[in-house]
Structure formats: C-alpha cells, structure tokens
Amino acid sequence: MDVNEVLLPGVGLRYEFTNADGDRIGVIARRDGDFELVAYPPEDPDEGRPLFRLTRQEADTVAEILGAPRIAERFADLSREVPGLVSGRVDVPAGSPHVDHPLGAMRARTRTGASVVAVVRGEDVVASPMPTEVIRAGDVLVVIGTVEGIEGVRRIVEG
Amino acid sequence: MHTSLALLLELGVILVVLSALGTAARRFGLPPIPLYLVAGLALGEGGVAPVPAAGGFVEAGASIGVVLLLLTLGLEFSTAEFTHSLRRHVPSAAVDLVLGAGPGAGAGWLLGFDAVGIVALAGATWVSSSGIIARLLGDLRRLGNRETPAVLAVLVMEDFAMAVYLPVLAVLVAGGTWWQATLGVLVAVAAVAVAFVLAHRFGHHVNRWLAHPDAEQLMLRVLGTTLVVAALAEYVNVSAAVGAFLVGLTLTGEAAERARQVLGPLRDLFAAAFFLSIGLAVSLADLLPSLPTALALAVVGAAGKVATGWYAARRDGAARRGRLRAGTALIARGEFSIVIVGLVGVVQPELGPLVTAYVLVLATTGPLITRWAGSPTAGPPRRGFRRTPM
Numbered sequence: 001m002d003v004n005e006v007l008l009p010g011v012g013l014r015y016e017f018t019n020a021d022g023d024r025i026g027v028i029a030r031r032d033g034d035f036e037l038v039a040y041p042p043e044d045p046d047e048g049r050p051l052f053r054l055t056r057q058e059a060d061t062v063a064e065i066l067g068a069p070r071i072a073e074r075f076a077d078l079s080r081e082v083p084g085l086v087s088g089r090v091d092v093p094a095g096s097p098h099v100d101h102p103l104g105a106m107r108a109r110t111r112t113g114a115s116v117v118a119v120v121r122g123e124d125v126v127a128s129p130m131p132t133e134v135i136r137a138g139d140v141l142v143v144i145g146t147v148e149g150i151e152g153v154r155r156i157v158e159g
Numbered sequence: 160m161h162t163s164l165a166l167l168l169e170l171g172v173i174l175v176v177l178s179a180l181g182t183a184a185r186r187f188g189l190p191p192i193p194l195y196l197v198a199g200l201a202l203g204e205g206g207v208a209p210v211p212a213a214g215g216f217v218e219a220g221a222s223i224g225v226v227l228l229l230l231t232l233g234l235e236f237s238t239a240e241f242t243h244s245l246r247r248h249v250p251s252a253a254v255d256l257v258l259g260a261g262p263g264a265g266a267g268w269l270l271g272f273d274a275v276g277i278v279a280l281a282g283a284t285w286v287s288s289s290g291i292i293a294r295l296l297g298d299l300r301r302l303g304n305r306e307t308p309a310v311l312a313v314l315v316m317e318d319f320a321m322a323v324y325l326p327v328l329a330v331l332v333a334g335g336t337w338w339q340a341t342l343g344v345l346v347a348v349a350a351v352a353v354a355f356v357l358a359h360r361f362g363h364h365v366n367r368w369l370a371h372p373d374a375e376q377l378m379l380r381v382l383g384t385t386l387v388v389a390a391l392a393e394y395v396n397v398s399a400a401v402g403a404f405l406v407g408l409t410l411t412g413e414a415a416e417r418a419r420q421v422l423g424p425l426r427d428l429f430a431a432a433f434f435l436s437i438g439l440a441v442s443l444a445d446l447l448p449s450l451p452t453a454l455a456l457a458v459v460g461a462a463g464k465v466a467t468g469w470y471a472a473r474r475d476g477a478a479r480r481g482r483l484r485a486g487t488a489l490i491a492r493g494e495f496s497i498v499i500v501g502l503v504g505v506v507q508p509e510l511g512p513l514v515t516a517y518v519l520v521l522a523t524t525g526p527l528i529t530r531w532a533g534s535p536t537a538g539p540p541r542r543g544f545r546r547t548p549m
Contacts, residue, residue, distance in 0.1 A: 036303065
C-alpha cells in the first residue's frame, strides 16, 4: 500500500492512501496531536469529505485497537519461523535524530515494512511498544521483518 | 487609589465587551481582529466612549502585543516547512508579491506618499493574515483538500518574507542618509541570516534551555528571552517585531508546541490591546474620507489574491473549484498589515486610516467570500459527531 505524505505548513501532516475497495482516504495529523479523517469522493478528488475528528487520546485508543491483532499475528508467524522473516537488534546511538521522539514518528513500518516489537532499555524491556513510546539514547530496538527491512530501520535510526 | 479603580473598571468593561463582540463574530464565522479595530475606533478620539484611564495600559500592552503576535507567528512555522514550500511554490510567491504588493505601491505613488509610505502600503496590501486563514481552513474542514497545502505554502513564504521586509521598513522609517539605510538593511539581513543558521545548527541547545518542564518556568524564560531579543533588535533599528519573530523561528518541535500553549492566552490579551491601540490612534473623521480608496484597494487586493491562489492551487493539480477555494481563502488581511501601520504610523499619518479601513473590509469579507466559494457541495451532511469523554 502506498501512503502519500503531504506537508501542511503550520498545521501538520496529511497521509493519503487508497484502500482495497478503491476508497481514497486522508488522515490529517495535526501538530497539537489531534487527528482528522476525510474521504475523497470519486467525483471530486480535490475536496475531502470530513468523516470525524479524534483527540490525541482517542487516536491512541484507535491505534491500539487497529494494531493489536497484527502484532499478535506477527508473533504467531515468528513462532512458526516463516522463511525470509528474521529478527534483529538496532542500537539507538546518542546522536540519532529520533532520540527523545516517539517511536511512531519514525514510521519504521510504513517505510521499511519491518516492525519494532520491543524496546530494550537497560534492564527493562518494553514489549509491543506503542507508537507514543519515546525513544532514548542507548535503547536497543528489537525489529522483525526482512533482512532489508531491518537494515532500513537501522539506517532510519542512525539518521 | 482612584486612578487604579478607574483603570480596573474601564479595562474590565472593555474586555467583557470584546468577549461579547467576539462571540457574536464567531457565530457569523468572522475573525475577531476587525471587531477589535472597530472597538478601538469607538473608544478613541471622537468615539462614543473615551477611556482615559485604560489608555495607558492599552498603549503599553500594544508594544508587548506586537512582540507576542510575531513570536507566536514564528512558532507557527518551522524553517523546514519554509524550505519545503520554497521548493514547490517560488513562482506562486512571485505572483503573490506582484499582485499583492503592486497595487499598494501604485496607490501609494498616486497618493503622493514618500518612499517609506509607498513601501509600507505595498507591504500592508500584500500580506495575507496567516492567523485568520489557518483558523478558517480548520473551521471549514478544508485541511484534507488538495488545494490546502498550496494555500499554506503561500502563507509560510509570506511570513518569512516579512522577516526581511519588516527590518527594511524599520530602517527606512528610522530615516538617515542612504548609506545608513543600506547599512541598516545589511545588518537586518545579516541578523536574519545568522538567526536562521543558529536555529538550524544550535536550535536544540536553545530549545533545551528554554523548554523547562515546568509551564511557569517555560513561560518566563520564553517571554523574557523574547523581550530582551526584541529590545536589542529595536536598538539596532531592526524593529522589535522582527526580533520576536526570529526567536519564534528558533524554537522548534515540542518546545514550540508547548510555548504556543503557554503563551496563547497572553498573546490573545496583549494582541487585543495592540489592535485596540491602532483603532484608538485612528479617528473616525480620518477614516471616512479614506474609505473609497480603501474599498478600491480592497477590490484589487482581493482579485489579486484570488489569482494567486488560483495559480498556486493549479500547480498542485487542483481543479477549478479547488483553485477558487484557494484564491478566496487568501483574501483576508490582518495582523501583519496592522503591524506595518504600527511601525510607520508616526511618519506617515495618512497610512493609519487607509490601512485600517482596508483591513476592516478584507478581514470581514474575506472569510465570508471563501465560505461562499466552498458552499455548493461543501455542505456534507453535518452529522454531529459528539465527543464522548474517554
């Protein structure tokens, strides 16, 4: 699935994609943390029809609902050892541009297809971290995906 | 204690009246700026209710208001967004400059203004109000539309152009020989360039110091730093407004977001004082004669913005209706035009009434026109999505 990212100066970002049914959907991520979803009717693709707005907390909850089954599925895949699927460790160096930013801002899965399934921080392990989990220097990300995908995440993390 | 009693009472009544006006304006989808100006007019010389005691506060508040207005404008946009917009929309910005500033410069020349007046009027007719327009696009639920990035790109480039324009204007206003003016402009441009580089390279250090986790500390640090920088900028004739704007640009990311939240209410209060003071400085007797000129300029200025938006939206591949929405969205003028009047008011007294009338016309009709331009199918069944607490 191709996600088109559009910068809205002073407002935030807009992600646009077409789903399997052919509906064109836009997600507006405002800088203050609120989200707005719009659908583009086929007769006028320029004008988004507003669907609904979500506050930061509502969006987190929706993300949790949408993300949970997939994570479970991936763990199941892992236990069956799917060919081509490997896990890897990615260190977060102190100079990484993603230090002190939420994990979701990296958009690792959108950009590489690989998923960060855990964050190892000293003695602690954050399993299935939320996109809001803030990355610290010295963290180790546990990534699952293809070899190229994991390499991609490493490149993103190292900036 | 009589003076302080009068001050408290007058100020309190003014704020309550402004709030009532603001509520009424929101109902009709209008921004509050024109109402603040009208309130200032009504309270000023020859107005309905003179306010001698609150005048002092309004005057002092006005200079802080300009600083806070420009600081929050700087916080609104980042240099990254500016460079991104530059890559796509330089021709749109050029069209905007010619169609926006051209009529103002021409009118200034026809009215027999000197160079300062011509440059000031050109700037005042040019710059759209990013405050009014960004809010309007959100309210009209147009952030998902194809033309919206083009509209915002034009706004961000105008605001950055102001970082160069305002110091140039400030130096011209300060007068002096041609070499002093040139030197001043060079200092201003160098200061802007240095601020950009600093923001790019050391921004995170500044951010770390300013972004104290405690909201009170954050407010005091950001406000204090901004006022000091603004004063220094004023000292070298670059104008306090520009100094504040540069501080705003230097702050980025989470620090900027939090500073926006903390400073928002302060900005609203002092910016209201600023708009009031501009209204106070203009008397109704001066405003009425300048109305025909202001109306003519407004028609030309609105047409210019429609053409600019049309062009910019077409570059992004929007169809005719989208282009019309983009063009009409850009019509509203506001805070920057008034800041320019505040800067030049003393040396060019005719400018105040003219630009005030111009802003009054365009800040009220602009939002109405763009609402109308989007109306035919823009009315998706507004089913109420109620927000339930989580």
